Amino acid sequence: MKRKSKDIIMDSDSWSTCPFCELSVPSHQLQRHANDHFHDPSDDADHMLLQQSRQSVSGSGYEAVSGDCNYRYGGETSRDNGQCKMDEQISCLIGLQTRGNFYKVELGLTTLLRNCLESETENLKSILSGYVDHFQSLDSEDAGWGCGWRNIQMLSSHLLAQRQEAKEVLFGGSGFVPDIPSLQRWLEIAWEKGFDAPGASQLDHVVYGSKKWIGTTECAALLRSFALRARVVDFGPKEESQSVVGTSVDKAVDKARNDKTDNNEVKNSEAYQVLMDFVWNYFSNENTIQFGQQHVVISEKTPLYFQHDGHSRTIVGVQAKHQQNGYLAYNLLVLDPAHSTPALERSLKKKIGWQKLVKKGRNTLKKPQYQLCYVDPGIASEEEMENLKTIDSVFLEL
Structure with missing residues (x-):
């Protein structure tokens, strides 16, 4: 392109x-x-x-x-x-750099989603990120390979709207979310600065004009190059933990894709409670959020870049429901680049069919590995920037 x-x-x-x-x-x-x-x-x-x-x-x-x-x-x-x-x-x-084109949702997606969540009559508690735009993959531009870039755009839209310190440094202070070719250039510059050297080598140091898939580590490298504290968390079987650290999930699961045995299959859905608990604790900021009489609140946390083998999406919140056994059942609240933004807007406005588009329960988690990327507040110092060049991660066993 x-x-x-x-x-x-x-x-x-x-x-x-x-x-x-x-x-x-x-x-x-x-x-x-x-x-x-x-x-x-x-x-x-x-x-x-x-x-x-x-x-x-x-x-x-x-x-x-x-x-x-x-x-x-x-x-x-x-x-x-x-x-x-x-x-x-x-x-x-x-x-x-060119501004990324996207369908602007009237009133904003977060407002529409919050209205839908508040209309539910069940005893549910929901936490949402603040403002975020939905960037959908387009057949004429990036269908089949661009989901990673679209998630970077969604995460960036939040950072530009919610965090002044990020707005001042992101994309040269342009104040807008760039298109995919521009983001590809920014990633190449991040690599040239020394961020994620192993990942840069795996992609031959070049992504501009290509259809190469990217993952959470590329997202982290790009954002870290602007002195933002992007963090990566891996979830998977214990034996895969070493191969995931420092690489994107799409690269790390090559072995899983080619292995014909059942060793890499996660058969027990209870394992995914680890991921669900992490997302709830992340958005609730270790239970510092107070619901009071509300059952929908806004968190100061950034959305989560949500990666697994074959696709990636953006988690913009989480919902919890108390069960009779005392445990919490969670739904991830997800924006998918593969969905049509106008269709998503209509569904949320009419409050019809939106749950199927946005809510993702534990039963929808079937991949052996997952990876998340988020951004902590603040701007890194020069000394911290050197450490951020190495994309390490926290590993949690499923």
Whole structure:
């Protein structure tokens, strides 16, 4: 997918300044000149040579042609005088990134979902994250591979709306959620900064323009590169714990996908109570939330990027019901990128069929491994940033 250039107003009788290199050019030539900044190296006859040279270059960035303002966005980083500076790469990306398109829900999804939860007559307690937008996968763009990016967009929409410190640093302070190609660029820059080196190596340090699947560790690496404290939690059989740490679930479960035996099957659904308990305790902040007369409250916690083999979704809350045996039965409240946003909005507004779209009980958990990513408050210090470059995780046995 090629990046769209910014809209530029042209006047054939005047001169204009290029917004990328500040060179003055005739206005009627500005569009063509600006498009040169978006030149795709895959269109070059020497593409194979560039691909070979990429192996000797760490990360991705921009190529400055000596004596010219041409920057190859996403190409090689070599210069006559050394590697292109990181701040130049980031500055270019801030100017070139595009806002992600999504269907804006009137009143907001959280408000509609809260109304539905409050309308239920059973003795239920529900906790929701604050504001979040739903980003659905589109057949024309990312169907079948883009769910990971869509969950990053949903999590980012919450951070931008709810956390001022995150809004100031995310995506160069742009204040909006970028599209998938822009997010792919940000991830490549995170890798070049040294975040999640093993994950970067597994994906050959390149995701822009590809349909490569990503997972929670890529989400964590991207957000950590902005000094946000993204955390990862793994759930799975004890024997799989070492293989999961530091990798995305999609990579970690390759063995499970190819194993014909029943050893990797989780047969006892009681095991998933561990995951359910964690999600409830996470949103309730270890029972510091007081319901009082309410049975729906808003938590300050971020949504959870929810990954398993083959798909990922976003957990925006959790619901609990007391059973006769004294235990709590939980429903995860989930936004799925595979669902249509307009259909979800209609269902929530009419309060018809929304439970099937949003509520996910323990009986729906059938995968051998799951992984979550969330963001703790605050901005990391320089010293902490070095530690955040290694994507480790907390492991909980199912």
